[in-house]
Amino acid sequence: EPEVTQTPSHQVTQMGQEVILRCVPISNHLYFYWYRQILGQKVEFLVSFYNNEISEKSEIFDDQFSVERPDGSNFTLKIRSTKLEDSAMYFCASSTRDRGDEQFFGPGTRLTVL
């Protein structure tokens, strides 16, 4: 069964460093998403991506964040200069279309900023 994969599963970084979280969405999906979950808090939407551009982003997704689909398979989230409060579980998701279609989630990357 097709699945969304994410690497790495854990990432530890120093404050101020850049990190790139990688995702491989399901191959025939067209819509891609990033969510995050700070420990003990709700899962929060960060950004959605379609046709090589951002279709929607939250207030959390400021200039420190960027997304890219560098090739036909990977979807990345970059944090340019990490802060302590960026420590969270980051989930990638994909769907075939929008407006009520199921989003398939990856297992997540746990980011720890020291």
Place this chain on the structure above:
Amino acid sequence: AQSVTQLGSHVSVSEGALVLLRCNYSSSVPPYLFWYVQYPNQGLQLLLKYTSAATLVKGINGFEAEFKKSETSFHLTKPSAHMSDAAEYFCAVTLKAAGNKLTFGGGTRVLVKP
């Protein structure tokens, strides 16, 4: 704007007993509603979704949920709990008039006692 409230962050049930997880939503336009389950160290998996067809929705693993517009609720039930149902459950909403951003509730962790 949309929001989701899940009543009870932890629920404990005996094996074989009814599982009832409560979800109330707030939205200004007709919603799509979802229940996701997260097992330890795994991503979010869709249990079921409501997209304006039948108000009683059946999902995987014996779960079902009923959409009640008058009560703005989408409670999740399973008649007989199994040990394998121990997990965290998330209710989520997205709006038909907007993009596919999921707004999640806080989650309910289910413990099943033998």
